[in-house]
Amino acid sequence: MTSLPGPLTTDEPRPEGPRRVVLVDDHDIFRAGVRHELTAAAPDEIDVVGEAGDVEQAVKVITGTTPDVVLLDVHLPGGGGAEVVRQVHQIDPKITFLALSVSDAAEDVIAVIRAGARGYVTKSISTADLVEAIGRVATGDAVFSPRLAGFVLDAFSGSISVESIDEDLDRLSQREREVMKLIARGYTYKEVARELFISIKTVETHVSNVLRKLQLSNRHELTKWATDRKLV
Known part of the structure; x- marks a missing residue:
């Protein structure tokens, strides 16, 4: 797992206590599994405060609970993970997103990061590493699985054209x-x-x-x- 440090874009100190997390994935069983793993592995560090399975539901749950971190799948009914990020950030730009997806395709990584996600890890990640990633993005770091970090760096260096990952496909x-x-x-x-x-x-x-x-x-x-x- 690769961490790219950056400033936390908030003027308010984070309150003490576990990280408040919302899970967004269209598979109920996967959400249940992630919730169990996180709360069992780090009960004092993670508090899952909401879940959603599509874009519309996700926006309502996230804006209603204002979590520290949203774990977000990139493929969702209603427009995809990038659409969730865009809609939520129009309401509250301080919400932090960490993409958690089975996909490691460059177009998926670049699209959700361009929308405003703070990091991207694949579902093969260990529970311990996921807990660590949640903590890192909550404090301002940008976290990526090692191979995916290369996509982001290539996009910013010009090796991958960000324009080629266009908004039409995101729709x-x-x-x-x-x-x-x-x-x-x-x-x-x-x-x-x-x-x-x-x-x-x-x-x-x-x-x-x-x-x-x-x-x-x-x-x-x-x-x-x-x-x-x-x-x-």
Whole structure:
């Protein structure tokens, strides 16, 4: 785990007591597991004060509890983790986010950090390291799993173009991204439906939403859009 120190952007001293944490992940079992691990390993250091499973619920819970740290998955129904950060920071820019995701893709890392998250670790992290990471971001450090720190440093050095991780992609839900990539690869609606175990009508709805959000007219433009960004 890599820590990049930085100033804590608050003028108020932190009150004594455990870190107040909100868990945001769309899998109930995963949230339950993280809650158990954190409270069992560090009962005097961590107090889980809320949970949420989608963007809308997350914004309500976070702004209602004002935690020290939000553990945030990057793929969520309703717009993704980056959207949670953006909406919450419009209300309270002092809220600190630590992304906790199975994804180690550069586009996911850069998108959520650009939105305002303070760190990014993968779900393979140990409980002890996660407790430490929560404490670090709560006091102003930027914390990343070692490989992910490289993505961030490359983005700021110019090796990765931040512009290529564009806001258009951030607008798509995880399912819309899956459909978009298959359509861009030349799959028919029927093939996409079979691949993702959804109905053809659902595929049509997702494609329509993708085209609208990306301001594209047809699947040929979508294929070019995805190819230019090396998504397929």
